[in-house]
Structure formats: C-alpha cells, structure tokens
Amino acid sequence: xxxxxxxxxxxxxxxxxxxxxxxxxxxxxxxxxxxxxxxxxxxxxxxxxxxxxxxxxxxxxxxxxxxxxxxxxxxxxxxxxxxxxxxxxxxxxxxxxxxxxxxxxxxxxxxxxxxxxxxxxxxxxxxxxxxxxxxxxxxxxxxxxxxxxxxxxxxxxxxxxxxxxxxxxxxxxxxxxxxxxxxxxxxxxxxxxxxxxxxxxxxxxxxxxxxxxxxxxxxxxxxxxxxxxxxxxxxxxxxxxxxxxxxxxxxxxxxxxxxxxxxxxxxxxxxxxxxxxxxxxxxxxxxxxxxxxxxxxxxx
Numbered sequence: 001x002x003x004x005x006x007x008x009x010x011x012x013x014x015x016x017x018x019x020x021x022x023x024x025x026x027x028x029x030x031x032x033x034x035x036x037x038x039x040x041x042x043x044x045x046x047x048x049x050x051x052x053x054x055x056x057x058x059x060x061x062x063x064x065x066x067x068x069x070x071x072x073x074x075x076x077x078x079x080x081x082x083x084x085x086x087x088x089x090x091x092x093x094x095x096x097x098x099x100x101x102x103x104x105x106x107x108x109x110x111x112x113x114x115x116x117x118x119x120x121x122x123x124x125x126x127x128x129x130x131x132x133x134x135x136x137x138x139x140x141x142x143x144x145x146x147x148x149x150x151x152x153x154x155x156x157x158x159x160x161x162x163x164x165x166x167x168x169x170x171x172x173x174x175x176x177x178x179x180x181x182x183x184x185x186x187x188x189x190x191x192x193x194x195x196x197x198x199x200x201x202x203x204x205x206x207x208x209x210x211x212x213x214x215x216x217x218x219x220x221x222x223x224x225x226x227x228x229x230x231x232x233x234x235x236x237x238x239x240x241x242x243x244x245x246x247x248x249x250x251x252x253x254x255x256x257x258x259x260x261x262x263x264x265x266x267x268x269x270x271x272x273x274x275x276x277x278x279x280x281x282x283x284x285x286x287x288x289x290x291x292x293x294x295x296x297x298x299x300x
Contacts, residue, residue, distance in 0.1 A: 008087050014070045014251050018053045018060055021071055025078070029053075036231075041065070042078055056259050059228040059252065066168070066181040068228030070252050114180045116169060119146035119161055127160050130174045135284050136205045140212075144205065150180065162186065162201035162223070170201055170225050185229045187236055190217035195240040197222045197233070199247050203280035207246065210284065227256045243267045248279045 019029070019037055029037040030049040041051040041062050050063040061068030067077075075086050122128065122142055131141050141160070148161030148169050159173035166184040171177070186201070196219050198204040204223050220240065222233050227247070237243050243266050247253035253271070260267040274283030 010072060010083065010087070011251055013072050013075075013087060015058070016071050017055075018058055018071050018074070019055055021075075022053070042074075054228070054231065057227060057230060057252070057256050059226075059230075059256075061226075061228040066183040067179075068183070068226050070227075114171070114178055115151040116161075116180050117149040117151055117156065119148045119169070122147045122160065124158060127158070127173060130172075131160070133174075133285075134202055134206070134281055135209070136202065136281075137209050140205055140209050144201070144208075148180075152178075162225075164223075164225055172202070179225065183225065183229075185225060185233045185236075186221075186223040187233075188221040189236075190220050192217055192220045193240060194218075194242040194244065195220040195222060195237055196244045196246060197224065197237065199224050199227060199253055199279065200281075201225070203246060206281040206284045227252050230256055230260070238264070238266070241266060244270050246270050246273075246280050249275065249277065253279075 022028075022039065022042065025042065027039055027042050029039055031038045035054050035056040037053040037055055038049040039051040039053070040046055040049045041064055043051070043062055044064060046064060051060065052063070053060045059068060059070055060074055067073075072083060072086065075081075076083060079086065122131075122138070122145060124147055127147060128138060131138060144162065146161045146163070146169075147158060148171055149156060149158050150169075150171065151157075157173070157176070159171040159176060159178075161169035161171050163169055164182075164184040164186045166182040168182045168184065169180045171179060196207065198207065198221070201223050204221060220236075222237060224230060224233060224247075243260070243264075245257050245260055245267060247257050247269075249271055257267075257269045257271060261269060274280055277283040277286060
C-alpha cells in the first residue's frame with residue numbers, strides 16, 4: 001500500500017508493530033520474556049523497567065501509570081497530539097512492519113489525573129438517556145454501575161462508572177471516555193463452569209440485558225477494560241472449562257482472540273455473532289436496522 005498517496009486509517013495504525021515503533025523512537029527493551037518486551041517507560045522517568053509490550057497481542061501496559069492500550073493510544077500520549085495529527089504525521093513515513101523514524105510533534109503536556117470525588121446511584125437524565133441510546137435497560141445498569149463525579153483539570157464532571165477489581169472506574173458519558181487509577185479487570189465470580197469475556201462494560205451490560213432469563217449463576221464474567229489486561233485475566237479465565245470470547249471485531253480484539261485460541265481449546269471465539277458490527281453493544285443498538293449505515297462506515 002502506498003501511504004504517500006493515502007493517509008493511514010486508525011485500524012491500520014493499530015497494526016504497526018509496537019516493538020519496531022519504539023525502536024524508531026530510540027527505545028530498546030531492557031529484557032524479553034517470551035512475547036513480553038519490558039522497557040523503561042517512554043512516558044516517564046523510572047529506574048526499573050515496568051512498561052510491557054506483549055508482541056503477540058501488539059498491546060502495551062505501563063504498570064507505573066496504570067494505563068495501557070494499542071499503538072495509537074500510546075502515540076497520542078507520547079507525542080501529546082490528537083489522533084488526526086498522529087495519522088497525518090505518520091502518513092508516508094513507514095510501512096506496517098518497518099521501524100519508524102522520529103517525527104516532530106507538539107511537546108507532550110503532563111497528563112492530568114482523574115480524581116474521583118464520589119459515586120452515587122445513577123440519576124442524571126443525560127446519563128440515563130445515554131444508556132437508553134445504547135439500549136441498556138436502567139435496571140441492568142443500576143446493578144453494575146454508579147454515577148461517578150470526578151475532577152479533571154480543575155473542573156468537575158460526571159459519568160457512568162464501572163468499577164474494576166482494584167477499585168478504579170471505567171467512566172463513560174455521551175462526550176467522554178476515560179478511566180481512573182488503578183486500572184484493571186473486573187471479575188464477576190458465580191462459581192460457574194463457563195466464563196464470558198468482554199472488552200468493555202457496555203458489551204457486558206448488553207449481554208446481561210439480552211439474557212435476563214438466565215439463572216444469575218449460569219456464567220462467570222470478565223470485563224478486561226482493555227485488551228492489554230488479557231494476560232492478567234488468564235489465571236481466573238483458565239480455571240473454567242469453557243471460556244467464551246466476545247471481544248471487539250477490530251484488529252486488536254481479533255488478534256487477542258486468535259492468540260487465546262492458540263493457547264487452549266477451552267477458548268471459544270463468539271464474535272461471529274456480530275461480525276458486521278464493531279462490538280456486541282453496536283450489534284444490539286443496530287439490531288434490525290438496515291445495513292446501509294455499516295456499509296457507509298466501511299467506505300469512509
């Protein structure tokens with residue numbers, strides 16, 4: 001593909017090899033263990049390497065920051081730029097597999113931390129309307145979510161908060177997607193023989209909404225809250241006889257599913273259920289609607 005004539009898409013940028021990308025920025029791994037490449041964090045100063053890239057998944061996680069994700073997530077943090085600026089600067093400068101040379105980006109600003117001020121019963125009309133737009137029943141959301149008030153850059157905001165096992169929140173509202181530290185997976189342990197895995201909590205809530213007749217203890221659940229936490233989740237997942245994956249249909253989610261299937265026959269990829277959609281929730285939201293919308297999205 002000639003990238004000098006066509007700007008990279010977000011999905012193409014996510015496919016770029018993280019190890020090669022970091023090498024192009026001048027960062028080499030301090031140690032390598034199987035698929036895990038450990039670095040001194042490019043995002044902060046540290047003496048002990050705690051920035052991990054899983055090359056099989058092509059995802060990263062910075063244990064000091066409690067953040068992780070795909071290459072695009074890393075690059076906009078490292079360079080302090082928008083996604084559009086990143087794609088523009090990457091245009092024509094490397095292929096999907098070769099190292100990238102250092103680009104000139106705006107100086108990175110120090111990342112502001114989200115401070116949780118409190119969590120309450122969901123009551124905001126804006127948030128309740130947002131849940132309705134995502135076709136998530138309020139009573140389902142009430143069981144697993146809280147209305148979170150948080151401070152960012154000196155201003156107070158609110159959103160739908162989904163708590164992880166470490167006490168941090170994944171936060172969503174119609175205009176913002178974020179998370180508070182510490183970041184981690186969310187497990188729901190019903191002592192079941194099967195476990196169902198989702199990438200984000202809206203997919204989990206959508207599944208619960210469409211399976212309200214199921215006994216409460218039929219399945220265990222894991223919400224990764226980021227594909228980069230897949231390895232963290234494995235000890236819990238692999239206690240089960242069957243592990244059903246409902247991950248996103250993008251490159252990162254599908255790479256993770258393929259990796260999981262290579263580990264054990266206990267893993268089952270269920271994402272073909274919503275193969276023409278981004279994820280489980282997108283399928284639910286658009287269920288029964290004409291497919292023209294998705295065809296147009298593919299042409300963009």
